[in-house]
Amino acid sequence: MQNTIHSTPNMGLDAKIIIGLRDRFFSSIGNSILTVLSVWLLLMAIPALFDWGFTRASFYANNAQECRAAGGACWAFIGEKYRFILFGTYPFEQQWRPLVAMLLFVAMLILSTWRRLWNISLLALWTVGLATAAILMWGGIFGLTYVENSNWGGLPVTLLLATFAIALSFPIGVVLALGRRSKMPAIKSICVVYIELIRGVPLISLLFMASLMLPLFLPEGLTIDKLLRALIAMVLFAAAYVAETVRGGLQAIPKGQFEGAESLGLSYWQQMRLIILPQALKIVIPPLVGIFISMFKDTSLVVIIGIFDLTLAAKSALADANWQGFGVEAYVFISLIYFTFCFSMSRYSQALERRLSVGQKR
Amino acid sequence: MKAETSQPIVRSAPRPKLWNDPRFRSVLFQVLAIFCVGGAIWYLVSNTLHNLSVRNISTGFDFLRREAGFAIGESTIDYGPQDTYFRAISVGLLNTLRVAVVGIILATIFGTIIGIARLSSNWLVAKLATFYVETMRNVPLLLQLFFWYAIISEAMPGPRNALHPLPGVFISNRGIKLPALEGGALNWVLGGLFLAIVLIVLLANWAKKRQDQTGQIFPLGRYALAIFVLLPLLAWFVSGERLGLEMPVFKSFNFQGGITVTPEFGALLAGLVIYTSAFIAEVVRSGIQSVNQGQWEAAGSLGLRRPLILRLIVLPQALRVIIPPMTSQYLNITKNSSLAVAIGYPDIVSVVNTTLNQTGQAIEGIMMIMAAFLTVSLSISAFMNWYNKRIALVER
Numbered sequence A: 001m002q003n004t005i006h007s008t009p010n011m012g013l014d015a016k017i018i019i020g021l022r023d024r025f026f027s028s029i030g031n032s033i034l035t036v037l038s039v040w041l042l043l044m045a046i047p048a049l050f051d052w053g054f055t056r057a058s059f060y061a062n063n064a065q066e067c068r069a070a071g072g073a074c075w076a077f078i079g080e081k082y083r084f085i086l087f088g089t090y091p092f093e094q095q096w097r098p099l100v101a102m103l104l105f106v107a108m109l110i111l112s113t114w115r116r117l118w119n120i121s122l123l124a125l126w127t128v129g130l131a132t133a134a135i136l137m138w139g140g141i142f143g144l145t146y147v148e149n150s151n152w153g154g155l156p157v158t159l160l161l162a163t164f165a166i167a168l169s170f171p172i173g174v175v176l177a178l179g180r181r182s183k184m185p186a187i188k189s190i191c192v193v194y195i196e197l198i199r200g201v202p203l204i205s206l207l208f209m210a211s212l213m214l215p216l217f218l219p220e221g222l223t224i225d226k227l228l229r230a231l232i233a234m235v236l237f238a239a240a241y242v243a244e245t246v247r248g249g250l251q252a253i254p255k256g257q258f259e260g261a262e263s264l265g266l267s268y269w270q271q272m273r274l275i276i277l278p279q280a281l282k283i284v285i286p287p288l289v290g291i292f293i294s295m296f297k298d299t300s301l302v303v304i305i306g307i308f309d310l311t312l313a314a315k316s317a318l319a320d321a322n323w324q325g326f327g328v329e330a331y332v333f334i335s336l337i338y339f340t341f342c343f344s345m346s347r348y349s350q351a352l353e354r355r356l357s358v359g360q361k362r
Numbered sequence B: 001m002k003a004e005t006s007q008p009i010v011r012s013a014p015r016p017k018l019w020n021d022p023r024f025r026s027v028l029f030q031v032l033a034i035f036c037v038g039g040a041i042w043y044l045v046s047n048t049l050h051n052l053s054v055r056n057i058s059t060g061f062d063f064l065r066r067e068a069g070f071a072i073g074e075s076t077i078d079y080g081p082q083d084t085y086f087r088a089i090s091v092g093l094l095n096t097l098r099v100a101v102v103g104i105i106l107a108t109i110f111g112t113i114i115g116i117a118r119l120s121s122n123w124l125v126a127k128l129a130t131f132y133v134e135t136m137r138n139v140p141l142l143l144q145l146f147f148w149y150a151i152i153s154e155a156m157p158g159p160r161n162a163l164h165p166l167p168g169v170f171i172s173n174r175g176i177k178l179p180a181l182e183g184g185a186l187n188w189v190l191g192g193l194f195l196a197i198v199l200i201v202l203l204a205n206w207a208k209k210r211q212d213q214t215g216q217i218f219p220l221g222r223y224a225l226a227i228f229v230l231l232p233l234l235a236w237f238v239s240g241e242r243l244g245l246e247m248p249v250f251k252s253f254n255f256q257g258g259i260t261v262t263p264e265f266g267a268l269l270a271g272l273v274i275y276t277s278a279f280i281a282e283v284v285r286s287g288i289q290s291v292n293q294g295q296w297e298a299a300g301s302l303g304l305r306r307p308l309i310l311r312l313i314v315l316p317q318a319l320r321v322i323i324p325p326m327t328s329q330y331l332n333i334t335k336n337s338s339l340a341v342a343i344g345y346p347d348i349v350s351v352v353n354t355t356l357n358q359t360g361q362a363i364e365g366i367m368m369i370m371a372a373f374l375t376v377s378l379s380i381s382a383f384m385n386w387y388n389k390r391i392a393l394v395e396r
Helices: A013-025 A029-055 A064-070 A075-087 A096-112 A120-138 A155-180 A185-200 A203-217 A226-251 A255-263 A268-305 A310-318 A327-356 B002-006 B022-054 B085-118 B123-137 B141-155 B186-214 B220-239 B263-289 B293-301 B306-342 B348-359 B362-391
Strands: B170-172 B175-178 B180-182 B244-246 B249-251 B254-256 B259-261
Touching: A029 B123, A064 A075, A075 A096, A075 A155, A075 A310, A075 A327, A096 A120, A096 A155, A155 A185, A155 A226, A155 A268, A155 A310, A185 A226, A185 B022, A185 B362, A203 A226, A203 A268, A203 B022, A203 B306, A203 B348, A203 B362, A226 A268, A255 A268, A268 A310, A268 A327, A268 B141, A268 B306, A310 A327, A310 B141, A327 B123, A327 B141, B085 B123, B085 B263, B085 B306, B085 B348, B085 B362, B123 B263, B141 B263, B141 B306, B175 B263, B180 B186, B186 B220, B259 B263, B263 B306, B293 B306, B306 B348, B306 B362, B348 B362
Parallel strands: none
Antiparallel strands: B170 B175, B175 B259, B180 B244, B249 B254
């Protein structure tokens, strides 16, 4: 150990780099082994993947045989099918409508990250945006042809399910969280049973329930659209998770805030609305973004009850008899889409956490 | 006025209006809430009963005793199509538990390694681990399952040209074949292993008690390893029977012998482990980072070496932070194993789904799925809560 030389300011640049490298990668025998192993792993993986994805890949093949002959990835399959994967069975000539609706969604999501809009104007923005998106998707007015929602598919459905699931579950979750902290035993136990029941079972069982049992629950003759049933299941599911997150925020509020609010003579709902919830919700914004990310990923589960979201669209594209056996390419393509959304949201949530915690740190 | 105030009169405060009495309001709200929830449930149940009678579907669990009539791809207990629905669903439940237990063990090991790797001083290792975590966390699990299933069933060669990376290991689109242990001594060896684990747990308890009383550290690791290796060997020796490896052999169209990892089980396990280990890695990393740097330095100044610091000082403190989120990851693995239905692994959801398609008993079927998952979830949380209490900080 005494012989180890660390880089010092008066060293030459070359020596600095070499010693810096040695400190980072070969500081001990164990570290050297790790470095060699990682380099070996990269040397094994990257050239093989590059070969598959670029060198031997077919970008412009006319059919599946040409792709197979090339031996690499068949990106021509994606080129052939991307509109089907993104928009499903939406009428081909009308697909600019879901495209615009989708861009609108993304624009609204991006605008929502702008903290100056975090007031009533955000609500107005979403109301107008969602109404426009609904008009675009359904049509029937302004000269747009009517498109039934059983024909919707692909990415717009995924975005729609995720956004509505979180937006509708939020108020329910807040009420459940307040109920769980209530001093009234009956209300508290109703909320606890609901939250724990939902969190103990997988989302799939709720989706099955929505698709198989919900029709039985309703009075005869009343039916609910399949997409809406899936949405109900996702809202009920997300509400339990939102409730637990918000409860965490409520528990973090010092007792003095509750007592102070009470001593001002505010009623329970005034206390919550004016004093407690604004502070509690601010703390839980980053974990709420986390729930939004997991709901976005969980929308893929609606595949199991046959809703035409992005994942099922990709699976259906694979069923084409002329283009069979390119599952890996299709899944890589939609993985990139999911990744783009989830990764950017998680980065945003991390940045937000840092910025919001500024006032909390002492 | 004056006369009244001069003389102290003990008078109770004016009775508030009934509506403003907090006790009355609390009771009223609770009665209202129970009434609303009860009413909603009654409404749904009565609708359901009416709908069922209209559709001529009987309620109850009698169907469980009827013959199932469908085959199940893989099962840990004997099962054939002539068995009852009850047995079929038991097979499904056991398959769920099997993938969940193996998944939890592998994901814990793998996730811990990745989590420590993210904190490595080696730049390359840390970046590789970060890349892994960020990629796997941000792609839906279902998609990953489809992906691995597509890799196994599309990209792998047929059994005739199976990949053969190690002797006795064959990878083909029919799954992975591994050599199996066989021979009369197998049960003896397994018994020895079980005995060894019990002995090690007892020894660990004794060692901890002794250390608490006398401060002497017992070299547990060495003894545990010795017991773990020697006891099964001893059992094998005592039994005097044969223990050998059964190699899979390719015979006319398929492999014979050995253990099979089916493509469904393989894809499900790979997906669950890879996805969850990314989350566990983050749990482990934040747990270790939560331990103050001063703890390392203080322990170092006491003259402890690095492995001992990690074991005696840092890990016990990190575990307290790690256990609760780790519990929810274990619950997630168990619940996510229900995605098996999408790639055709016969877990409980998939078997019950087949059952309710055949019998029309949707309500009973979904109730059974929920009850099974609730039982498993509650057992895991109960165990982890017990463990958490055991290692929790004892405060004054």
